[in-house]
Amino acid sequence: MWLIRFLLFALIIFLIYSTIKYLLNPKRKLELAHEQKKFFFLDNTNNVRKNFLLTYKGVLFEGEKYLGTTDDAFVVVDVFMWPHRVSALNGLVREDFEFIEKKVKEHYPHAKVDWKSPIHEFMKKSHSSQTPFTKN
Template sequence: MLILLRIAIFAFIIYLIYKIIKFILDPKRKLETAHEQKKYYFYDVPNNIRKNFLITFNGVMFEGEKYLGTTDRSFEVVSIFVWPRNPDLLKGLSYEDFRFIENEIELRYPDSTIDWKSPIKELMEKNKNEHPTN
């Protein structure tokens, strides 16, 4: 009986250690921490096309919706729509900040075109016309 109790306690301790490690390594928790600290973090499940990705940057949470299409080689993500979850928090972000976010998305989805929703769309179009080399 004592041996069974020791085995049960040992199994419970192993289970707790597993749960703690799983909690520490959870990407959603890392996203929330980066958002609170106003840092950059990209959360995505690249194997699941139906799941939107989340980006936190300078305290603003952005969501990106992926659309599948055909390329010369295969089916890939060809279109992405990005919008801020709370547009009121955009104050202080510049064109360069949005270009940084676009570059990070392009690293993960090189065959895609990125479309921003208002009001970022207008800012990006205005600055692209002023700086055509970007």
């Protein structure tokens, strides 16, 4: 009888532990933010070799970090980013990519953010494709 009570108690403790661990899992938070089309930044800042993930407006981006030197420290100096699905970029504008760059710079202030194609080409275009109006 005591053994059954002990096993039942252990099972309840295990279920509570598993539920809490699931709810606090950062990957789950990333997936939830991705579904809700919110911003979420998932990164292990202590591991430079591991890429970070971020989601914004329903688009999942991955960023690759490169370590380099500044005048007084070794820090992340380059970040290359790309979307997981290019077709998901539909509707994003330049300000969205500038917002993402700003958020990455909050985590890596010394980093230069570069985008892979096709975002790279999009960001290189001039802010305005119209020529200024001149009077004759």
